[in-house]
Amino acid sequence: MKNVFAQCVHQDAGCKSKRRGLGHGAFSDASRTRGFTLIDLLVVVGVVGILLVGALTLQPALVRQQRMTQNATQVRGIHQSLVTFGTAPGTGRPWPFPGVHSGTKTVYTNGTYTDFNGNGDLPSTRFAILLNGHFFTPEYLLNPADPVSVPAVLDPATNEYRGVHAGNHSFALMALTGTHNERSEWWQTLNSDAVVLADRAIGSAAKTSSVWSRDPGVGWHGHFARNDNAVAFAKSPTLSGTRYGSGTVNTADHLFADDPTADDAFLVHENATTGFSSR
Numbered sequence: 001m002k003n004v005f006a007q008c009v010h011q012d013a014g015c016k017s018k019r020r021g022l023g024h025g026a027f028s029d030a031s032r033t034r035g036f037t038l039i040d041l042l043v044v045v046g047v048v049g050i051l052l053v054g055a056l057t058l059q060p061a062l063v064r065q066q067r068m069t070q071n072a073t074q075v076r077g078i079h080q081s082l083v084t085f086g087t088a089p090g091t092g093r094p095w096p097f098p099g100v101h102s103g104t105k106t107v108y109t110n111g112t113y114t115d116f117n118g119n120g121d122l123p124s125t126r127f128a129i130l131l132n133g134h135f136f137t138p139e140y141l142l143n144p145a146d147p148v149s150v151p152a153v154l155d156p157a158t159n160e161y162r163g164v165h166a167g168n169h170s171f172a173l174m175a176l177t178g179t180h181n182e183r184s185e186w187w188q189t190l191n192s193d194a195v196v197l198a199d200r201a202i203g204s205a206a207k208t209s210s211v212w213s214r215d216p217g218v219g220w221h222g223h224f225a226r227n228d229n230a231v232a233f234a235k236s237p238t239l240s241g242t243r244y245g246s247g248t249v250n251t252a253d254h255l256f257a258d259d260p261t262a263d264d265a266f267l268v269h270e271n272a273t274t275g276f277s278s279r
Contacts, residue, residue, distance in 0.1 A: 143170035181245025198224035
């Protein structure tokens with residue numbers, strides 16, 4: 001009987017020993033976790049590189065689109081300021097745009113009315129009048145893509161913007177001189193066919209560029225505003241379907257080149273008679 005008991009105890013101890021051995025082996029296998037291999041590391045580096053290249057490729061396009069959206073907002077806001085200037089309650093101005101005498105409808109000369117920024121037919125003078133009327137800030141007159149224009153500076157002695165010049169704004173305005181139908185656009189009109197404001201053009205009619213295409217001769221493209229406050233983007237300075245006052249519809253109207261025999265667009269930037277900017 002003792003021998004039988006001893007045999008059972010011996011067998012039980014052996015079973016426990018085997019179970020302990022099996023448990024130790026299983027734990028050892030589980031602890032051997034697989035690490036990153038060189039191939040895994042190369043795959044991760046490659047994926048990260050592709051993502052970085054994609055991000056760097058898309059960034060310029062995203063920045064350009066953001067600038068174009070902001071610029072369209074500014075063009076619309078500037079035109080709205082031009083209209084608001086003349087339609088403000090209590091002003092009694094029948095002519096909605098700055099730079100022109102409301103009674104005689106003649107261009108103001110340099111003096112108090114123009115805040116001594118030059119004659120009223122200069123685009124910079126008209127913008128200065130709006131600046132001093134607090135219609136917008138100097139930065140609002142700069143196209144986000146314009147690398148050379150700088151904000152106008154407030155004169156601390158007079159607390160006014162004086163000495164405003166073409167380098168302080170990125171936009172061209174419809175000339176105040178011209179045919180009767182062209183001048184009529186500076187009255188209170190909402191003509192959806194008349195273009196009165198646009199991004200400035202650089203160079204000449206033969207070799208044109210813009211702030212969006214700085215290389216000479218590449219061509220002008222930019223935003224423009226019609227007299228009903230509609231804003232659009234054009235890839236050419238020549239538009240079809242423009243009309244000024246009660247004039248005829250133009251089939252091919254160059255925004256920055258004046259045709260003295262037609263009722264057409266003529267947007268100026270540096271002075272009252274020059275459509276193209278030299279810089």
